[in-house]
Amino acid sequence: MALIKAGRMPGSKMTRRSVFVTIFLSYLSIVLIPVSIGGVFYQQVEQSMVQNAIRTNTGLMEQFRQITESRLQDIDQLTNQIAIDPTINWLLNNAGKDTIEQRLKVIDTLKELKKYKSTSSFIDDFFIYFQGNDTVLSPEMKADADLYFSSILSYRDQSKEWVVNQLLRGLHHQVYLPSEALNELNLNMRAITYVQSLPYNDISDIKGQLVVLIPEDRLRQMLTQIEGVSDGSFAILNQQGQILMSTLNSQMNWDLVKEIKQGGAYHKIELGGQSMIVSEVNGSNGWRYLSVIPETIVLKDVLVFKKWTMVVISIGLLAGLLLSYIMAYRYYQPLREVIKVLAHRAPKEMRYRDEYELIKQSVLHTMDEEEKLRQTLAEQSPVLKANFLSRLIRGHVDLTQGVPETFGFMGVELSHPYYCVILIDIIDCSGFITGDTEREWGLARFVLMNLGQELLNEEGYMVELERDRLAVLLNLPDATASLERMKDEFLESMQAAVHQRFRMSIAIGVSSTHQGSDKISIAYGEAMTALDYWIIHGTSSLVYFEEIRTVKSTFYHYPIETEIQLMNLVKSGEGEQVERLLRHIFELNWQQEMMTPSSVRCLSIDLITTIMKILNSLQIEDQQVFGETIDPAAIDQRVLSIDAIADQIIKRYLLLSSYIEGERTDHHDRLYQRMKAFIEEHYDHPNLSLATMAEEFKMTPPYVSSFFKKYSGINITEYIATLRMEKSKEMLADRTLTLTEIAARIGYSSDVGFHRFFKKNEGITPGQYREMLEQKKES
Numbered sequence: 001m002a003l004i005k006a007g008r009m010p011g012s013k014m015t016r017r018s019v020f021v022t023i024f025l026s027y028l029s030i031v032l033i034p035v036s037i038g039g040v041f042y043q044q045v046e047q048s049m050v051q052n053a054i055r056t057n058t059g060l061m062e063q064f065r066q067i068t069e070s071r072l073q074d075i076d077q078l079t080n081q082i083a084i085d086p087t088i089n090w091l092l093n094n095a096g097k098d099t100i101e102q103r104l105k106v107i108d109t110l111k112e113l114k115k116y117k118s119t120s121s122f123i124d125d126f127f128i129y130f131q132g133n134d135t136v137l138s139p140e141m142k143a144d145a146d147l148y149f150s151s152i153l154s155y156r157d158q159s160k161e162w163v164v165n166q167l168l169r170g171l172h173h174q175v176y177l178p179s180e181a182l183n184e185l186n187l188n189m190r191a192i193t194y195v196q197s198l199p200y201n202d203i204s205d206i207k208g209q210l211v212v213l214i215p216e217d218r219l220r221q222m223l224t225q226i227e228g229v230s231d232g233s234f235a236i237l238n239q240q241g242q243i244l245m246s247t248l249n250s251q252m253n254w255d256l257v258k259e260i261k262q263g264g265a266y267h268k269i270e271l272g273g274q275s276m277i278v279s280e281v282n283g284s285n286g287w288r289y290l291s292v293i294p295e296t297i298v299l300k301d302v303l304v305f306k307k308w309t310m311v312v313i314s315i316g317l318l319a320g321l322l323l324s325y326i327m328a329y330r331y332y333q334p335l336r337e338v339i340k341v342l343a344h345r346a347p348k349e350m351r352y353r354d355e356y357e358l359i360k361q362s363v364l365h366t367m368d369e370e371e372k373l374r375q376t377l378a379e380q381s382p383v384l385k386a387n388f389l390s391r392l393i394r395g396h397v398d399l400t401q402g403v404p405e406t407f408g409f410m411g412v413e414l415s416h417p418y419y420c421v422i423l424i425d426i427i428d429c430s431g432f433i434t435g436d437t438e439r440e441w442g443l444a445r446f447v448l449m450n451l452g453q454e455l456l457n458e459e460g461y462m463v464e465l466e467r468d469r470l471a472v473l474l475n476l477p478d479a480t481a482s483l484e485r486m487k488d489e490f491l492e493s494m495q496a497a498v499h500q501r502f503r504m505s506i507a508i509g510v511s512s513t514h515q516g517s518d519k520i521s522i523a524y525g526e527a528m529t530a531l532d533y534w535i536i537h538g539t540s541s542l543v544y545f546e547e548i549r550t551v552k553s554t555f556y557h558y559p560i561e562t563e564i565q566l567m568n569l570v571k572s573g574e575g576e577q578v579e580r581l582l583r584h585i586f587e588l589n590w591q592q593e594m595m596t597p598s599s600v601r602c603l604s605i606d607l608i609t610t611i612m613k614i615l616n617s618l619q620i621e622d623q624q625v626f627g628e629t630i631d632p633a634a635i636d637q638r639v640l641s642i643d644a645i646a647d648q649i650i651k652r653y654l655l656l657s658s659y660i661e662g663e664r665t666d667h668h669d670r671l672y673q674r675m676k677a678f679i680e681e682h683y684d685h686p687n688l689s690l691a692t693m694a695e696e697f698k699m700t701p702p703y704v705s706s707f708f709k710k711y712s713g714i715n716i717t718e719y720i721a722t723l724r725m726e727k728s729k730e731m732l733a734d735r736t737l738t739l740t741e742i743a744a745r746i747g748y749s750s751d752v753g754f755h756r757f758f759k760k761n762e763g764i765t766p767g768q769y770r771e772m773l774e775q776k777k778e779s
Contacts, residue, residue: 024328031320035313042309049305050277057279057291064234065281065289067222072285074120075194075212079174081116082210083200085109088128092198092207095132106142113139124191125153125184126212128198129168156181156188167211172197176238179216179245190216192244216245223247233293239286268295385411389463393421393471395521403517412461414475414517421523422472422491423465423509423531424448427540431503441467447502455490455497471527473520479513491542499540507534510544532597535641551596556603557588563610570614570653573661575698578653582607586646600642607649608632611656618660625659626652627700658698671697672711675704679716683723686747690716725761728754732770739766 082088087105094102117123117139127138129145136148143152149163157180158166166177172195179190194212197203223234235246267278275295282288338359388410391397397406407414426444433440445464452462452472460474474490491508498504509531511523526545533548534541562585569578589603609632615622622630630652678696682688693716694701709715714722724746731742743754758766 020328020332023332024324027324027327028320031317031324035316035320038309038313042306045305054277054279057277057293058281061234061279061281061289061291064223065283065287068219068236068287068289069283069285071120071122071218071222074122075214076174078116078120078123078126078212079196079200079210082128083198085112087112089199091137092130092132095130095135095207098133106137109137110139110142113137122214122218124189124213124215124218126210127153129209129211131168131206131208152185154183156183167193167195168209170197171203171206172209173203176244178238178242182213184213192216192219219245220247233291235290235292237288237290244287381411386463388412389461389473390465390471392517392520393463393465393473393524395524399518414473416475416477417515418476418479418513419515419517419520419523420474420476420513421511421520421527422474423524423527424452424470424472425507425509425531425534426468426504427507427534428505429502438467444502444504445470448498448504448506451497452494455494471524476513479515495540495542505540507531507540508542509534510542512545512549535597535600535645556599558585558603558606563606566610566653567614567617570657571618571660573657575654575657575661578657579650582646582650582653586642600645604645604649605632608652611652614656620659625656625700627702654698655700659700659703669711672708675708675716676712679720679723683720683727684745684747686749688720688747721757721761725758728758728766729769732766733773735770742766 087109091102091105091109113126113128117126125138127136127148129136134145136143136145138148141152145168149155149160155163175195177193177195179192182189182191191213194210194214196210196212197206198208198210199205219236233247236244238244267280269276269278276292277295279291279293280288388397389412392412399406426441426448429441429444432447433444448470449462449464452470456462456472456474459476460472462470462472465471472490491510495506495508498506509527509529511526511530514520514523530543530545530548533543537543562581566578566581566585569581585603585607589599608630611630612622612632614620615625622628675693675697678693679688685692690701690705694704697704699707705715708719712719728742728746731737731745737745739751739754743749743751746754748754748757755765758764758769762769764772
């Protein structure tokens with residue numbers, strides 16, 4: 001306690017105990033190295049002992065497997081003897097007869113069966129079932145099957161139907177059934193049942209069954225003969241994973257099958273709340289021999305070794321703990337004297353974990369403060385510069401006084417007297433970005449910024465203005481040769497690089513060259529005016545203000561007479577005439593050399609307004625025709641060229657014309673017949689659908705669907721399916737056509753889809769339907 005009090009300093013935000021603990025733990029970690037090595041050594045010894053126990057168990061199971069398979073050869077020998085016995089084969093073929101010869105042969109067979117039984121002590125009993133007369137022949141007797149299985153040999157836990165299905169009927173080839181509880185002549189036992197159909201090599205005409213009973217007691221006797229088997233339990237599984245025989249209880253058998261699904265030489269599982277180690281050996285006949293031993297027995301020697309190991313380790317840890325404390329206390333004394341001096345000089349707000357950090361912070365405190373200030377300025381410099389350049393280009397910076405000082409403070413170097421502003425709009429970047437998120441747009445701007453700065457070669461600055469717009473401020477030494485060089489070296493190089501390397505389309509507007517920084521905002525306005533003309537010149541356009549300086553606003557051609565004519569054509573449903581008139585209007589206006597962006601905008605709004613007039617006069621909702629609300633100002637001319645604007649407006653007019661035409665009563669019948677004819681003509685096309693029909697008849701899919709269902713009573717999909725079903729049935733009657741050819745002729749790319757479609761509608765497969773047609777022809 002005296003040591004702790006001496007270490008606390010006035011105003012200090014730490015205690016000297018932290019360093020003392022660090023030193024103490026350092027010495028303690030040295031002590032832990034041999035302890036850790038001992039732990040690793042212990043794990044290796046433990047694993048080695050476990051592996052030895054597993055190998056011992058596996059050897060026992062291998063010995064048991066060899067003995068069992070040698071005994072199973074007795075059953076194979078019995079099966080072969082019965083299979084080749086001429087008398088038994090004669091009885092199988094003449095089982096339905098009741099003659100003196102047949103009775104004599106039964107007597108001879110009984111004698112032979114007794115001889116067969118005496119050849120092996122592994123087989124408890126066996127019998128032959130004759131299917132022809134429903135009788136059972138064993139070494140002791142001949143009896144009816146019902147009498148035999150009710151009074152002589154009965155399966156206590158199974159029904160009569162189970163005996164018939166599992167033993168007396170069907171094809172069985174060397175089938176071993178799981179052990180069952182039997183009652184044979186009032187003697188209770190459990191036995192594994194072996195079933196083999198007779199004749200042995202005839203699988204089409206089964207005339208009888210050979211049934212052999214293998215008592216569990218015989219297998220258990222073999223297990224007791226193996227040294228060391230009493231330490232655990234055993235189980236035998238057949239090829240299907242069923243337990244043929246086990247020394248475990250029924251619940252453990254169920255858990256064992258559930259846990260041991262996959263094969264392997266070694267498993268560790270929980271059975272009955274106890275950890276078990278399972279060793280497995282695979283037999284040549286597909287059986288799996290399992291040894292199940294409690295883990296406590298396997299690790300008995302390991303636990304004793306572990307106990308003494310822990311005692312030794314504990315003693316070593318206590319001794320190392322005491323020695324580490326003594327050494328840490330000794331080496332902390334010089335450090336305490338240094339801390340006394342530094343703690344009084346440290347700022348009160350300074351916090352530190354330990355004495356070492358106090359020393360470090362005392363030395364680096366001044367340097368850290370200076371570095372933080374420089375880092376803050378460096379981090380904010382690019383943001384401040386970009387914001388200043390954006391305001392400078394837009395004319396939001398006061399340049400009446402102190403211009404050089406302002407530029408120097410913001411880190412902007414504009415040493416030449418002439419300026420030119422270039423605006424770049426990203427028109428289409430779908431070939432470069434995959435979405436419409438801010439992250440994707442930021443990536444596109446980043447690419448353009450890097451490319452522009454590289455091409456500028458320190459002759460100006462590039463800054464972001466909006467999501468899809470960037471600005472370039474060029475600082476030029478003169479107004480003639482430099483401008484031409486800028487056009488050749490910067491603008492054309494950038495436009496080509498953006499298109500070829502990044503698959504983006506950009507529009508560029510270039511201002512005139514002005515003298516003086518106070519004219520930068522004027523240059524910005526000129527660049528904005530030039531940029532608007534890209535909708536006339538098209539994507540990837542490069543527009544100079546000098547080229548459109550003399551262009552004056554003109555009148556666009558859309559007189560009231562043309563509007564009335566257009567409205568009448570639309571109301572009449574004359575789609576072709578409507579499209580022809582609209583294209584004529586656009587050609588008259590687009591071909592004007594003096595067409596301005598404002599004229600394009602006004603013409604577009606007028607044409608959309610005409611649509612609204614038509615809808616209002618006919619009292620039709622725009623949602624009903626277009627699926628959305630239309631707005632004259634909805635066409636974003638910043639992202640559309642004049643050709644795209646024209647196509648969009650024409651599409652709206654054609655949709656409205658088709659809708660009005662479709663609503664006319666005298667046209668409905670003809671339209672419905674045209675739809676039916678189109679389906680009958682194209683039912684063999686895989687792409688035939690509601691969408692393709694809507695595109696064919698220039699209508700919206702919802703309107704086509706509701707119109708067809710209104711006149712036919714069913715929807716288009718059901719009508720197509722019904723027609724394809726009728727055609728497929730006709731083709732199935734022709735045996736020269738394969739199912740693949742029929743599938744292709746009714747619009748399916750593969751016979752798999754045709755097979756699924758036919759079965760879903762008819763309940764049978766195409767092949768079964770074709771067989772039904774053949775049967776009807778034959779009858």
